[in-house]
Amino acid sequence: MEKFDLCVIGAGPSGFAAAMRALDFGKRVALVERNKVGGAGIFDGALSSKTLWELSESYQLTRNTNLGYTVYDSEVHFSSVMHQAHRAVAEKHVQLKKQISYFEKTGRLTFFKGHAKFASKNEIGITDSEGQSQTIWADNTVMAVGSRPRYLPHIPIDEKIILTSDGVSSLPDFPKSIVILGAGVIGCEFATIFSNFGKTKVFLIDKEERILPFEDEDISHAVAANLEDNGAVIHHGASLEKMSIVDGKVEYVLSFKDGRKETHTVEKALISVGRVSNCENLGLEAAGVALNERGCIDDEHTRSNVPNIYAVGDFTADISLVNVGELEGRHAVERMFGSPKRELVYENISTIMFLNPEVASVGLNETQARKKKIPYRIAIMHYRYVNRALAMHKLDGFFKILVSDDDDMKILGMRVMGPHASSTIMAVALMISMDIGIEHLAELIFPHPSIPEGIQECARMLMGTSIVKPEVFNLDVRCYRVDAEGRVEDL
Known part of the structure; x- marks a missing residue:
């Protein structure tokens, strides 16, 4: 042996x-x-x-x-x-x-x-x-x-007409229409992909009132709006009663909380309900x-x-x-x-959601912080105040940084939605890992013009030293405090 x-x-x-x-x-x-x-x-x-x-x-x-x-x-x-x-x-x-x-x-x-x-x-x-x-x-x-x-027992998945992600690569052509069951990250990513190409009418079944329910409302609503602008239809608050293959196409029946039902027919279906x-x-x-x-x-x-x-x-x-x-x-x-130099931790995991536009995240979001009753301070700034975004003419996006509600202002988490969002995340992930405050971020010399300059300006806003002043652009440049009970106070 x-x-x-x-x-x-x-x-x-x-x-x-x-x-x-x-x-x-x-x-x-x-x-x-x-x-x-x-x-x-x-x-x-x-x-x-x-x-x-x-x-x-x-x-x-x-x-x-x-x-x-x-x-x-x-x-x-x-x-x-x-x-x-x-x-x-x-x-x-x-x-x-x-x-x-x-x-x-x-x-x-x-x-x-x-x-x-x-x-x-x-x-x-x-x-x-x-x-x-x-x-x-x-x-x-x-x-x-x-x-x-994950397969669902009541859905006849054949990887030809009703697919999982494993069957997408075997499609013979862009389907004329597709329904996607599951409005989490993977479902929304495929909805983005198919709608971007413009060859497929996309329907997205969302049993919740909003897609990406684990994320903050501003991100969820922005992603939904962009999908709809791209021609996608989102069935909000819809429960799937039945999905079957009829004459080589997909027929699905939805029920809603108000008692109404809808029946739709599409060419293909994609089941995205986890693994x-x-x-x-x-x-x-x-x-x-x-x-x-x-x-x-x-x-x-x-x-x-x-x-x-x-x-x-x-x-x-x-x-x-x-x-x-x-x-x-x-x-x-x-x-x-051997002996690991550090414990395995998950608090500073960086993720990217490949949506329209992309979303990068690390640490806590507001929804999680409020659920855990963690007091925090937050700075939010729109992409339009970043010169690189202006040069790219891609202004659909924003930055959000959460820090501890104390003098240390240690970073709890960050969300960035917009082009190049993934390029902003690593410095913040490292700072969470090192358990240090935002003053280090505020004093870094970032390359110019670049999208990551936006996170530096958010750090400066929290320190009261920003170049872009919230009191001037208070509709999309904001800085506020949230206590453990969820009460909000402007900074």
Whole structure:
């Protein structure tokens, strides 16, 4: 029986990161993957969908008529768009395979193509596509088994007419119309993508009164307004009673709180109601690993209830994001073979929502702060006061920074909505991690002109030293305090 210091089950973002980190410690690693190296991080997931979003944003520019020029006779073909998305995915896949191949030649890593299943807490059976099996021994194991789109039992998902995100790449053309069930981040991102290309009438089913209900109202309303300006129809406060395939099309019935019902027919449907972990047929009972009711592992900083078995990425109950999964994979290995320099924390996780326009976030938003009864101060400034936004002629956006309601004014969180929003986030994430106040942000020398200058001006507003004065532009430049009971006072 071949023996390894570490077996990593799953070569998606978190598993790949764990394997590479173990090599840093000079360990002998087995990496097992039953499907494609890269997982949902690149295939039918983050990289694929974000490439489509970038392409849709670029194409939408050709449809604008208020930028001082007009583009005539622009065309877009779904096959060409998907070809570009596949190119990006293939490039990343080649990079990952190149690293695996290099370390295989050194004998430090062995890649197994097949399905892994525990026979005990140290023995792992691997079965390839032809049914051939072998068993290896691992002193430690990282489970990075990933997740898949959630299916709803009453909806006939066939990945051709009624799809999940896994089926989008197999569409033959832009559908003439599509309904999207689920108004969270992924549902809204696909609504943005399809509406940007202008070839598809988009309908979005939102059972709440507003989309993105976990975000602040100003962001939710702005995203909804932009989708509607793009031609999308949002079914607010709608419950799906039935969805079926009738004569090759999708028929769905909605009910509303006022008692009315509506029946609609569209060409395709996209179901976006979350993901479930790939927890089946892993031999967890033989290893003694316990799952919670969600089919995930309640881990203690990545370690399961079995001391030599760890879980990372979508297999844990934490946030399902590529960057979080990679961080967890690295942290798990550092716990096994070294001593992490810092605890695994989630308070400064940076995220991007690829909407119209993009939204970047880190830390708390106002909704969360009020729910937790945390007093805070906040500065809000519109994009129009940032020179780079003026130069780009893209003024649809704003900055929001929340800080503690004390003299230290430590950053609690930030939201930025607008073009280049993602370029603003890292300095603030680092400051949250370092637990320092906004005076450091106020005195940095930012490149000019750039979008991040907006967050610096928000910091200055909170310190009372801003160049753009709230009392002059008080409709879209604001600075106020909110106490633990939600009472608001202007600063």
